[in-house]
Amino acid sequence: MAGKAFNEKKLKKYEEIIKRELLESIEYIENINRDQSIGARESSGDLSSYAFHQADQGSDTNLMEQTVMMMEQERDKIRLLKDALQRISDKTYGICEICGDNIQEARLDIIPYARYCIDCKEKEETKKKRRKNR
Numbered sequence: 583m584a585g586k587a588f589n590e591k592k593l594k595k596y597e598e599i600i601k602r603e604l605l606e607s608i609e610y611i612e613n614i615n616r617d618q619s620i621g622a623r624e625s626s627g628d629l630s631s632y633a634f635h636q637a638d639q640g641s642d643t644n645l646m647e648q649t650v651m652m653m654e655q656e657r658d659k660i661r662l663l664k665d666a667l668q669r670i671s672d673k674t675y676g677i678c679e680i681c682g683d684n685i686q687e688a689r690l691d692i693i694p695y696a697r698y699c700i701d702c703k704e705k706e707e708t709k710k711k712r713r714k715n716r
């Protein structure tokens with residue numbers, strides 16, 4: 583392993599960033615859950631009760647799909663953030679899981695839950711794309 587664990591001070595810094603993002607994501611999902619429970623659930627099959635949204639936001643189906651998709655993304659993010667917190671307590675945070683090198687700090691500042699360094703990440707994405715095109 584070429585990478586070194588971050589010192590306490592850095593771990594603390596990222597821990598705080600991650601906790602803040604985690605909180606935001608949780609609030610985001612809670613807000614959506616609150617919004618949806620207002621009308622969507624009991625009116626399945628009856629669109630009239632929330633038709634006031636329709637004029638400017640397209641069909642309800644699209645809106646619902648978008649919301650579901652965003653919630654999925656947010657849930658994924660929460661999982662990744664929790665994993666990152668675990669790595670902080672394990673002191674493996676900031677080390678690429680593929681090559682074992684340090685993940686660039688500039689990258690962690692933007693994506694605090696990053697598991698791979700930028701090189702490995704790019705390789706992974708190319709692999710994924712190739713798989714999809716097949």
Ligand SMILES: [Zn+2]
Nearest residue numbers: 678681699702
């Ligand atoms: Zn790597």
